[in-house]
Amino acid sequence: MSFPTPEEFIKKNAFDYIVVGGGTAGLVVAARLSEDVNVTVGVLEAGGYHPEEPLINVPGYFGRALGNPAFDWAFLTVPQKHLNDRPIFHPRGKLFAAFFTYACDLTGKVSGERWKLVLPIAQLEILNAFAIRLGCPEHPKKTFETLGNEGWNWLSFLKYIKKSQTLIPSDNEFNEKINSKLADDMHGTYGPVSVNLIRTLLFQRIGIRARNWVLFNSFLGRPGHRPPQLLCSCILRPNASRPNLVVLTGAQVTKIALEGDAEPYTATAIEFVSGGKVYSVPVKREVILSAGAFQTPQLLELSGIGDKSVLDQFSIPTKVELPGVGSNLQDHNYVPTVYEVKPELATLDPIRSILDLSLTTMYPAVINPLSKEYYTSTHSAFAFLPINKFTPPAEVARLKAELRDSTGFDSTPGLKKQRQLLEEWFDNERHAQLEIITYPGFFPSPGKTPKPNTHYHTVLVANTHPISRGTVHIQSADALVKPAVDPAYLSSTIDLDVLVHAVRFTRTLHRHSPLREMTIGSVEPVWIGGDDGVEKGIRWEDDEAVREYVRNGLEPVYHPVGTAAMLPREDHGVVDSKLKVYGTANLRVADASVFPFNIAAHIQETIYGIAEKVSDIIKADAKQQEDTINEEKEH
Numbered sequence: 001m002s003f004p005t006p007e008e009f010i011k012k013n014a015f016d017y018i019v020v021g022g023g024t025a026g027l028v029v030a031a032r033l034s035e036d037v038n039v040t041v042g043v044l045e046a047g048g049y050h051p052e053e054p055l056i057n058v059p060g061y062f063g064r065a066l067g068n069p070a071f072d073w074a075f076l077t078v079p080q081k082h083l084n085d086r087p088i089f090h091p092r093g094k095l096f097a098a099f100f101t102y103a104c105d106l107t108g109k110v111s112g113e114r115w116k117l118v119l120p121i122a123q124l125e126i127l128n129a130f131a132i133r134l135g136c137p138e139h140p141k142k143t144f145e146t147l148g149n150e151g152w153n154w155l156s157f158l159k160y161i162k163k164s165q166t167l168i169p170s171d172n173e174f175n176e177k178i179n180s181k182l183a184d185d186m187h188g189t190y191g192p193v194s195v196n197l198i199r200t201l202l203f204q205r206i207g208i209r210a211r212n213w214v215l216f217n218s219f220l221g222r223p224g225h226r227p228p229q230l231l232c233s234c235i236l237r238p239n240a241s242r243p244n245l246v247v248l249t250g251a252q253v254t255k256i257a258l259e260g261d262a263e264p265y266t267a268t269a270i271e272f273v274s275g276g277k278v279y280s281v282p283v284k285r286e287v288i289l290s291a292g293a294f295q296t297p298q299l300l301e302l303s304g305i306g307d308k309s310v311l312d313q314f315s316i317p318t319k320v321e322l323p324g325v326g327s328n329l330q331d332h333n334y335v336p337t338v339y340e341v342k343p344e345l346a347t348l349d350p351i352r353s354i355l356d357l358s359l360t361t362m363y364p365a366v367i368n369p370l371s372k373e374y375y376t377s378t379h380s381a382f383a384f385l386p387i388n389k390f391t392p393p394a395e396v397a398r399l400k401a402e403l404r405d406s407t408g409f410d411s412t413p414g415l416k417k418q419r420q421l422l423e424e425w426f427d428n429e430r431h432a433q434l435e436i437i438t439y440p441g442f443f444p445s446p447g448k449t450p451k452p453n454t455h456y457h458t459v460l461v462a463n464t465h466p467i468s469r470g471t472v473h474i475q476s477a478d479a480l481v482k483p484a485v486d487p488a489y490l491s492s493t494i495d496l497d498v499l500v501h502a503v504r505f506t507r508t509l510h511r512h513s514p515l516r517e518m519t520i521g522s523v524e525p526v527w528i529g530g531d532d533g534v535e536k537g538i539r540w541e542d543d544e545a546v547r548e549y550v551r552n553g554l555e556p557v558y559h560p561v562g563t564a565a566m567l568p569r570e571d572h573g574v575v576d577s578k579l580k581v582y583g584t585a586n587l588r589v590a591d592a593s594v595f596p597f598n599i600a601a602h603i604q605e606t607i608y609g610i611a612e613k614v615s616d617i618i619k620a621d622a623k624q625q626e627d628t629i630n631e632e633k634e635h
């Protein structure tokens with residue numbers, strides 16, 4: 001792999017494949033396609049390459065790079081009507097090798113090279129959380145396949161997720177201690193992404209069985225805890241020497257040039273801007289759009305693919321009319337709650353303001369947990385709960401009826417199918433409606449300030465199946481102007497009420513062992529009444545006050561999906577089940593945009609699965625084309 005100048009990049013003979021966006025999905029596709037030495041692969045990435053940057057390499061620094069234009073597109077949504085008109089900050093990685101994943105070799109040791117950045121811990125829970133959503137053997141069809149995408153079922157995802165990862169098991173002694181057993185057959189053993197998984201006991205103690213949760217590595221209150229988990233992603237590093245893989249960073253793609261007079265159009269070149277200059281690079285076989293859930297629809301619209309009424313506003317001629325482009329935006333969202341805990345408990349609060357640890361002091365910490373263990377971890381535990389674990393039965397029935405009667409899903413057959421799935425999941429103990437994320441300290445949230453010398457426990461409650469659907473559309477024909485992002489958070493009152501019950505549930509958690517013994521009192525919100533012993537705050541029974549807390553506190557989990565959905569065309573699909581854009585001969589999408597609906601899990605591992613699968617599809621299609629040409633020659 002080489003990093004050329006733009007001039008060198010465009011002087012290469014036309015690439016066989018060009019991948020737009022060197023992020024989570026894009027790099028998998030580029031790495032897999034370039035396994036064939038006979039093809040050339042170019043990657044165009046708008047962001048830079050920052051191999052030595054602590055802000056994006058140190059897990060404990062998570063959050064400090066957000067909003068920094070060197071690493072983050074830093075989107076701001078349009079003011080959200082149902083959040084008291086707040087615009088919501090929405091970070092998106094702008095980096096070659098994109099997002100916050102640690103780099104190490106396949107044995108899990110730190111290699112000294114860092115190729116991907118961010119959130120090592122948070123990615124781990126994907127494995128079993130994903131099992132809750134797509135992995136229930138009882139419901140093999142309740143997946144993307146149900147919505148009309150043949151072959152996109154659990155078994156297929158499992159195959160490709162396993163291909164992407166290597167499980168580094170915890171030792172038996174620890175597993176026995178926490179009564180945890182790894183489901184080895186759910187994890188890969190030779191892929192480039194290293195993962196690790198542990199569970200903790202908190203939820204079991206209040207009667208929630210293990211099958212309902214997936215937790216790992218809680219170190220709150222456990223000084224001298226186990227080594228934190230390290231997640232490693234080495235998608236490109238092993239392939240760095242490939243001469244047929246060329247990456248151009250600092251190159252923002254502005255348009256895909258499509259040729260032809262009618263469908264199917266052929267993508268023939270990519271236009272991009274680098275250093276203020278405009279370039280065009282031809283492509284021989286295919287273009288793979290992997291610019292993420294906000295910018296993939298933007299690039300489709302700029303290239304004349306989308307809803308005609310949107311394109312007309314900016315005088316962009318519509319080549320392929322696909323009203324689904326930029327619609328169906330779904331995003332997990334959470335509300336933070338904070339509790340003060342006893343000062344003797346080990347939390348991240350003491351290091352809140354420290355920024356000066358160098359990587360040299362950091363790395364021993366990764367290897368030796370007894371040194372600087374704080375910096376090797378971010379969130380401490382994750383759990384996934386079905387709705388009946390935190391919502392009274394009468395309320396579950398009311399919310400389900402409200403969903404059944406809602407008109408928001410009537411506009412397309414595809415949305416009606418989504419509503420049917422969502423309705424069924426209200427009654428299904430195997431499907432999580434809520435994710436609980438705990439953070440050992442005061443998790444930074446807008447408008448909320450911690451007191452000095454105080455220790456906290458933050459519990460984020462996240463809706464895993466929001467009903468609300470939003471949009472992302474261009475707001476200018478100028479590709480350098482960001483698209484308008486409108487997730488329409490809480491536009492469904494069902495979403496609001498689910499979070500109201502979830503926020504209340506956090507008080508229940510802190511009133512049971514082991515949290516009860518650790519907790520001093522509620523901080524955000526301050527609960528009043530009962531035995532809380534304070535007078536100013538929110539009364540537990542006051543629905544409207546808790547709703548207002550939710551409206552003022554809601555934040556995204558940063559999992560936008562669905563804006564170029566894989567669905568039948570008549571259901572407002574944008575790509576078919578081979579991820580090819582309808583109406584085109586050689587343009588595919590491989591990223592979070594193609595999810596037809598969101599899953600009850602963090603989504604990155606699923607994105608790896610999608611990228612692995614489409615790489616095989618592209619290779620198989622190329623082989624088939626080659627065979628056809630050879631057969632024709634023979635005749």
Ligand SMILES: Cc1cc2nc3c(=O)[nH]c(=O)nc-3n(C[C@H](O)[C@H](O)[C@H](O)COP(=O)(O)OP(=O)(O)OC[C@H]3O[C@@H](n4cnc5c(N)ncnc54)[C@H](O)[C@@H]3O)c2cc1C
Pocket residue numbers: 020021022023024025026044045046047066091092093094095096097098099119121122123126251252253254290291292293295296299557558559560590591592593602603604605607
């Ligand atoms: C703060 C934060 C924390 C997260 N934590 C987790 C987590 O713990 N676990 C998890 O599973 N998921 C997490 N996610 C979500 C996860 O990172 C994303 O869903 C995933 O990276 C999306 O992958 P993608 O391939 O769709 O897009 P991306 O990885 O975003 O890749 C898109 C790439 O395209 C580039 N690009 C965009 N437009 C252009 C253009 N016009 N020209 C050239 N390049 C372009 C971007 O710079 C980017 O590199 C988190 C996200 C954020 C923002």
